[in-house]
Amino acid sequence: MNIYKFEIKGYFRTLWIWVLSLFALLFMYMAFYPIMSEDAMMMDKILEHYPEELLKAFGMGESISFATVLGYFTFTFVFVQLCLAVQSAYYGFNFLSVEERELTADFLYSKPVTRRSIFFQKYFAAATALLISDIAVWIGSFLAIEIFRGDNSYEINNLLILLASIPIFQVFFFSVGLIVTTLSKKISSVISYAMALSFGLYILNAIRSIVGGELLGMISPYYYFEPGYILMHGKLNLKLTMIAVTIILISNIIGYRLYLKRNIHSL
Amino acid sequence: MNIIEINQLTKFYGKVKGIENVSFNVKEGEIFGFIGPNGAGKSTTIRTLLGLIFPTSGSAKLFGKDCIEFGSKIRSEIGYLPSEVFYYEKMKVKDLLKYSASFYKKDCTKRINELSEIMELNLNRRIEDLSYGNKKKVGIVQGLLHEPKLIMLDEPTSGLDPLMQQKFFDIISEENKKGSTVFFSSHILSEVQHLCNRVAIIKDGHVIKVEDIKTLREDNYKKVTVKGESLDSNLYSFEGVSQLTSFDHMLNFFYKGDVNFLIETIGKQKVQDILIEDPSLEEIFMHYYK
Numbered sequence: 021m022n023i024y025k026f027e028i029k030g031y032f033r034t035l036w037i038w039v040l041s042l043f044a045l046l047f048m049y050m051a052f053y054p055i056m057s058e059d060a061m062m063m064d065k066i067l068e069h070y071p072e073e074l075l076k077a078f079g080m081g082e083s084i085s086f087a088t089v090l091g092y093f094t095f096t097f098v099f100v101q102l103c104l105a106v107q108s109a110y111y112g113f114n115f116l117s118v119e120e121r122e123l124t125a126d127f128l129y130s131k132p133v134t135r136r137s138i139f140f141q142k143y144f145a146a147a148t149a150l151l152i153s154d155i156a157v158w159i160g161s162f163l164a165i166e167i168f169r170g171d172n173s174y175e176i177n178n179l180l181i182l183l184a185s186i187p188i189f190q191v192f193f194f195s196v197g198l199i200v201t202t203l204s205k206k207i208s209s210v211i212s213y214a215m216a217l218s219f220g221l222y223i224l225n226a227i228r229s230i231v232g233g234e235l236l237g238m239i240s241p242y243y244y245f246e247p248g249y250i251l252m253h254g255k256l257n258l259k260l261t262m263i264a265v266t267i268i269l270i271s272n273i274i275g276y277r278l279y280l281k282r283n284i285h286s287l
Numbered sequence: 288m289n290i291i292e293i294n295q296l297t298k299f300y301g302k303v304k305g306i307e308n309v310s311f312n313v314k315e316g317e318i319f320g321f322i323g324p325n326g327a328g329k330s331t332t333i334r335t336l337l338g339l340i341f342p343t344s345g346s347a348k349l350f351g352k353d354c355i356e357f358g359s360k361i362r363s364e365i366g367y368l369p370s371e372v373f374y375y376e377k378m379k380v381k382d383l384l385k386y387s388a389s390f391y392k393k394d395c396t397k398r399i400n401e402l403s404e405i406m407e408l409n410l411n412r413r414i415e416d417l418s419y420g421n422k423k424k425v426g427i428v429q430g431l432l433h434e435p436k437l438i439m440l441d442e443p444t445s446g447l448d449p450l451m452q453q454k455f456f457d458i459i460s461e462e463n464k465k466g467s468t469v470f471f472s473s474h475i476l477s478e479v480q481h482l483c484n485r486v487a488i489i490k491d492g493h494v495i496k497v498e499d500i501k502t503l504r505e506d507n508y509k510k511v512t513v514k515g516e517s518l519d520s521n522l523y524s525f526e527g528v529s530q531l532t533s534f535d536h537m538l539n540f541f542y543k544g545d546v547n548f549l550i551e552t553i554g555k556q557k558v559q560d561i562l563i564e565d566p567s568l569e570e571i572f573m574h575y576y577k
Contacts, residue, residue, distance in 0.1 A: 022389040123373035131390040132363035283340040
């Protein structure tokens with residue numbers, strides 16, 4: 021448990037910034053909802069004049085009205101997803117590579133501890149940090165909606181399902197980071213890898229929604245867990261969720277096995 | 288009893304050879320030197336023993352157990368000091384040592400304090416504020432705080448001033464007297480010379496000789512220096528003489544053979560000065576690397 025504790029301490033040094041940012045994001049966006057809902061007619065009219073492609077790119081393609089609580093929340097949640105993706109991918113790329121990059125690997129790996137134990141302790145420390153972000157989004161979402169929704173009602177079940185999709189979404193990015201790390205010799209700049217992955221897949225889904233079809237979406241978790249779809253239909257797309265789970269399982273199993281046999285090189 | 292048994296150990300990095308068919312044993316209670324130039328495979332061997340890298344073929348046993356299969360158990364009895372030390376920069380020395388101690392199932396506080404005092408290490412400073420030599424001291428303390436039965440040192444003295452080096456060697460000797468086995472890699476031979484019982488010499492990934500330090504030195508080579516006005520170097524072209532150089536009324540050579548015959552030969556000429564000494568390990572070493 022000592023490595024877990026050590027890692028958790030490390031995460032807590034920056035985790036509060038993530039939590040605050042997620043709160044700020046949710047509140048700042050939802051703060052504009054009262055205006056939007058009042059002038060719903062006008063807003064929807066303005067949006068009509070927007071090119072459809074642009075709206076689709078922001079995940080507002082499925083004729084969601086800004087006037088409804090969840091319609092507006094769709095728009096908000098896309099940015100929450102982006103934030104969570106960056107954070108999860110960052111952790112994923114970082115958690116096994118950091119010791120090698122900062123050359124502390126010699127210290128840790130020469131201690132009487134198995135690779136298996138190091139892996140799981142580090143894994144669960146990162147998972148704990150991600151869970152805390154997840155909880156922050158749950159609390160932040162409900163608070164922001166309750167404060168700003170006014171008299172407008174919303175389908176709470178649909179929101180719960182959307183929020184329940186967060187852990188799989190996070191673990192997806194985390195797992196991709198994990199497998200890439202174990203497949204490469206060295207991850208030199210974690211933040212650029214994390215940005216590239218999270219924004220890259222986002223753009224991929226944006227392109228998919230513009231050009232239509234499903235193929236591109238098959239490899240983008242933004243499509244698997246599209247807030248517009250979930251909030252409107254009140255369910256996850258089962259097929260796409262299964263793809264996500266499969267990719268997660270494969271990355272984790274292969275990543276873990278590679279890690280057990282990984283050579284830790286000196287300088 | 289053998290503490291380290293290395294059997295045909297081979298490690299390739301892709302196609303690049305690290306070490307090939309390395310075999311030797313280290314006995315309990317020994318201080319064993321492992322010498323060779325940079326890139327000969329010293330670190331590769333040590334890192335394999337520690338389970339940091341995995342062998343391509345062959346195997347190694349520490350305390351009679353396979354170093355990969357029982358890696359974590361074995362490592363509880365090993366203290367390791369790498370040639371370059373790096374620790375978590377943001378931590379205080381105190382916290383790092385505590386973290387290090389938390390991997391061992393015993394209370395190491397007393398030993399931490401003892402060692403830090405000997406090494407004059409300030410426990411309240413941050414790692415990032417330490418000079419290289421001070422980081423090295425942290426390395427020494429963290430490597431020894433659990434009183435390991437086997438101490439592995441990979442070029443341990445770089446970055447330590449001579450005074451600290453001496454203290455460090457004293458600590459190592461003391462640990463050795465208490466029963467620890469020491470495995471000591473170095474390219475600085477004088478270090479090895481007065482500390483080790485036996486040495487293995489490694490070159491290009493192959494161990495070319497394992498020898499008692501005494502035998503190595505008593506391999507009956509003598510280093511001879513003769514000074515005189517008119518010395519005839521041709522007189523010395525008999526068997527047993529090697530690396531004969533003549534320079535400024537001075538003859539230098541190595542000799543292995545009957546000393547009486549040598550003295551007789553020298554006596555045939557008018558000599559100003561004569562010096563017959565044991566060659567330094569360095570010189571013996573060059574002999575293997577020729």
